[in-house]
Amino acid sequence: MGYECLLTGLPDISADSFREEAPMTMAALDELLAESLKQADKEQLRLLKVHGRNGACQFILDWLDFNRDMNNILTAEVCRKHGLELKKHILGEMPDDVDPELKTISKIDNLFERERMLDAFRFAWLEERTRMVTFSLENVLAYYLMCEMLNRWTVLTAEKGEDVFRKMVAEMKKDVHLDA
Secondary structure: OOOHHHHHHHOOOOOOHHOOOOOOOOOHHHHHHHHHOOOOOOOOHHHHHHHHOOOOHHHHHHHHHHHHHHHHHHHHHHHHHHHOOHOOOOOOOOOOOOOOHHHHHOOOOOOHHHHHHHHHHHHHHHHHHHHHOOOOOOHHHHHHHHHHEEEEHHHOOOOHHHHHHHHHHHHHHHHHHHHH
């Protein structure tokens, strides 16, 4: 028996949800999962949260590899652009085949839009990965990751990002004047 009741009771989310509020807070989802998951599956959720590989299920290992490869590809684009040595800045090996969509995303200059597109790319991976399984731990973990991304976007807006950036610059200027 899987997680039929849990998953059918959760609000629907999709990549289109980036324009909306997250369906629930992470605290509320954590509380619900603490009540609903089997003990071994709670450990898998913990491993997902801490990016732990030792003892992680195949879904988590694949998710971590996907993100590592994606970050390596993005890092490679930056290295090429600035003439930096690639081997010093990537983790592990570069993937052999690079998704053309990811290459396109990596060239977006607007950081806010690029980050939004990267999360949409992650969403698509999660949706594809869980398309053929239903009511399993994989579905629960994918939902958790999607909800985590949506919660991040609930507080991440261009205006807030600009405010944080301005505060960081002001703080750096203040520190420079103190040291001078």
